[in-house]
Amino acid sequence: MLISNMDIGNEAYTEPATLAPAPIAELNEVSKSFGTVQAVSDMNLSIAQGEFLSFLGPSGCGKTTALRMLAGFETPTTGNVLIDGSDVSSLEPYKRPVNMVFQSYALFPHLTVGRNIGYGLKQRRPKIDQKKINEKVAHALATVRLSGFEDRRIWEMSGGQQQRVALARAIVNEPKLLLLDEPLAALDRKLRKEMQIELQDLQRDLGITFVLVTHDQEEALSLSDRICVMRAGRIVQTGTPQELYDQPNSRYVADFVGTSNFFGGVVDQISGSTGAITLQGGRTYKSPLSGTISVGNDACLSVRPEQIRLHFSQTQERLQGTVLNRIFLGEHTEYLIREERLGNITVLAPRQSDEGLSNLGTGDTVYMDWSPESALILPKD
Incomplete structure (x- = not known):
């Protein structure tokens, strides 16, 4: 006999919970x-x-x-x-x-x-x-x-x-x-x-x-x-x-697991898991939050080098910088770029997206941006 909906008598059958294996x-x-x-x-x-x-x-x-x-x-x-x-x-x-x-x-x-x-x-x-x-x-x-x-x-x-x-x-x-x-x-x-x-x-x-x-x-x-x-x-x-x-929970973890750029600022607003941080120089970015942060706290914006995009033309959202160094590493090229207010910024450009950038050299002007969701607002260590 087939029991419909796993009902037995007047009580519904409950599947036994799967026990997690004991730790070794x-x-x-x-x-x-x-x-x-x-x-x-x-x-x-x-x-x-x-x-x-x-x-x-x-x-x-x-x-x-x-x-x-x-x-x-x-x-x-x-x-x-x-x-x-x-x-x-x-x-x-x-x-x-x-x-x-x-x-x-x-x-x-x-x-x-x-x-x-x-x-x-x-x-x-x-x-x-x-x-x-x-x-x-x-x-x-x-x-x-x-x-x-x-x-x-x-x-x-x-x-x-x-x-x-x-x-x-x-x-x-x-x-x-x-x-x-x-x-x-x-x-x-x-x-x-x-x-x-x-x-x-x-x-x-x-x-x-x-x-x-x-x-x-x-x-x-x-x-x-x-x-x-x-x-x-x-x-x-x-x-x-x-x-x-x-999702590092602190600047320490973000800095130790991988490489990141850190820009100091103050948290102005928090809405759910997203915050707004105003950096030195006045620019405000809305990005995901990680760790324990409150409005008014000193914090930092963490941006991985591979998340930063390079451009030859300026827009209102883009940062202007000067190339300090360029290192060809085979599968990608590493740039060290100086931005007037934020300091030195490391950028990794994959080789397939480096077309047109290969002529960039020391002293050249370049423009940078990143998508807000690719950055992370972290507590200040």
Whole structure:
């Protein structure tokens, strides 16, 4: 019998709510002090199973300390660290379902590649059969595309290959959480980009939760499902790369995630999610708001360089500027332009839209504008 409209008796059937999967790791009210130095303050964070999360921030912001507390190399001064639902705050690193890849790789130079990868397996109790260890090592090497390298010496491997060996050693133990402490910092730019793609592919193939620490915004944007931007021991904003780029909640985040032009002013009016800001020099712009702002507050207008359009003719809305510098970067051209009241403005012109602008040089006059919705009014830091 077919039940119409999911009715059972006189009561309508309600579809059971879908429960969100339990987080694989949590930091609850976690703080860490080193003497009088507060490295991490009141951090609350939930890390989802299978996600690629990054801590992004400048040196000294607390991102590595947060990672080390997840790993067990640091104990929280206050708060709790949970992994897979269990409180591991005081648990030794080797007892946690976690592995870590260090910036220096921390490989044993006197051991072969295979013995480096299998080292952790040989320490397990009860002991694992050597044949089983060899199988796991071979599988880990295949995963990082180094099959057949078992007998190589570490010093015979390139930087990129050593990085893969460090990854293989980390994943061979099948951790629930893989922690990465700036693992690509020692690689050159081209190899770093290649390894970023490999890291992303590896994480998707394995389904392991990756947590990365980096100060490289491009690396965080290209790799992460979510990014935690840190400042002075606190997370100031968490979101997807696109959310952080398009909707930063402060000048600090906008400046750290990508590049932007900032023009100071005063907020004159707020209507819903849109505000009006009057800049130095008297021009008023109506644009979306982000962060906590009230009428009369000092604020800034953030405009990404790629949102600014260049013209040869003047209109009432356009700003007049003088080209200070022009750098051809292949896929786009970067201009540094001086506007009398707003100062230096950076503009990125895609190559396909640069036709006619290629003759612009130092000292030339040019005119600029942008669409109001492409800018953002942010609180003054």
